[in-house]
């Protein structure tokens with residue numbers, strides 16, 4: 001087993017990987033930018049190497065410096081986390097050429113899946129269902145017109161080099177095709193330096209459900225079931241869960257088998273995720289893309305299966321066979337994760353960087369908190385605004401939702417705006433509670449909320465708003481109390497006058513009994 005691993009990342013995922021290293025008695029090595037000298041992941045590591053200035057292109061994306069840091073530290077392996085260089089084949093190759101182990105798939109598998117058309121071809125070869133469409137880039141508008149007519153509208157134009165919704169256009173009818181073709185091509189050129197696009201039939205009101213797969217260097221392939229990721233905004237996942245609340249008992253087995261065959265067709269090694277679109281109408285599923293990394297939302301799979309995916313990644317990279325077989329995988333209960341972003345839900349989720357003045361993470365039974373910062377820490381404008389993930393487990397979905405409400409209620413993060421108030425409302429939304437999820441959930445939720453607020457304006461605030469206000473007041477009171485730290489208390493006086501009394505939910509009965 002490795003003695004030392006360099007983590008080529010920052011924030012909560014660097015912390016997550018460091019924790020796995022600690023449990024395995026492996027020495028974690030951090031890297032950091034000038035903005036991150038005091039970051040949590042740096043403090044948790046055994047040693048840390050400065051990469052360069054704050055912008056990622058000058059630090060966390062500098063392949064040469066990261067490889068040099070690994071060489072100097074004497075690390076034997078590099079874990080890329082997610083984002084930054086995690087799906088960069090040149091990075092995986094550079095790590096290998098330096099005589100180090102890249103904890104992830106081969107550069108060839110990354111390149112194959114990095115091309116959306118390449119991935120489609122691999123899925124077809126594996127016999128997996130793909131959305132009807134082309135397997136070659138479109139050569140002309142005429143070809144686009146003919147193909148779209150054959151597939152039937154609505155259709156999707158997608159960038160060959162794409163992913164993340166960039167260069168993607170929904171085309172409802174032929175009259176829209178010419179201009180959509182041009183915009184998709186120029187967006188694709190701008191985003192990926194490759195203007196080529198292809199066509200798929202559009203799946204309407206799809207669910208986004210993905211399968212976690214795992215394989216080793218000994219030819220073993222398993223899947224760890226699905227994650228429901230339909231609650232997204234602007235192609236950014238917000239809430240994930242396992243199992244999917246979709247009422248379709250054979251879906252896991254069918255999608256799991258397809259995902260394993262796709263991974264096999266790509267000669268894949270390590271942790272990977274196969275994304276599918278699932279029609280809520282027909283319950284048909286279609287391969288979408290494969291992500292060749294550990295995903296943000298991996299904790300929900302860990303909570304229901306009991307496997308530590310990062311530990312397993314490290315073992316596979318060290319050449320060990322998987323520690324379990326498909327028959328060993330059991331799914332128990334239900335897990336939900338909320339992504340806590342430094343964004344202001346009242347200002348259309350504008351980034352809200354700044355100093356975290358107060359932080360009390362949630363705890364209690366069956367609550368998992370993956371955070372990348374601490375009270376006094378800075379949330380920088382330079383990086384992804386994801387600051388923490390809150391995941392809970394319950395025996396049933398109902399229990400998990402109730403637990404998430406409770407955990408969100410005793411989680412206080414002050415100094416910056418976060419998506420926590422948004423989650424407190426979603427966890428009480430009838431549609432969410434009923435599990436009626438598809439990729440249009442958030443826009444419908446926002447409409448329902450706007451209507452409700454409009455009809456309530458002038459009226460008394462509802463219980464939820466009172467509760468949200470109370471929580472904000474409690475956070476403010478706590479921050480205030482921490483700053484003053486009982487300084488106002490005079491000798492011989494009564495208990496300190498705290499804002500708790502007026503701000504808290506509890507009525508304090510102060511007379512002695």
Ligand code: MV4
Pocket residue numbers: 131156163164165168200201202203204206207208230232235277288289439
């Ligand atoms: C689709 C689709 C409907 N039909 N493809 C969005 C991101 C990119 N990875 C693929 N995406 C979609 N592809 C066909 N043929 C709908 C989406 C889509 C979507 C997918 C997953 C999660 C959220 C989404 C939001 C809008 C559109």
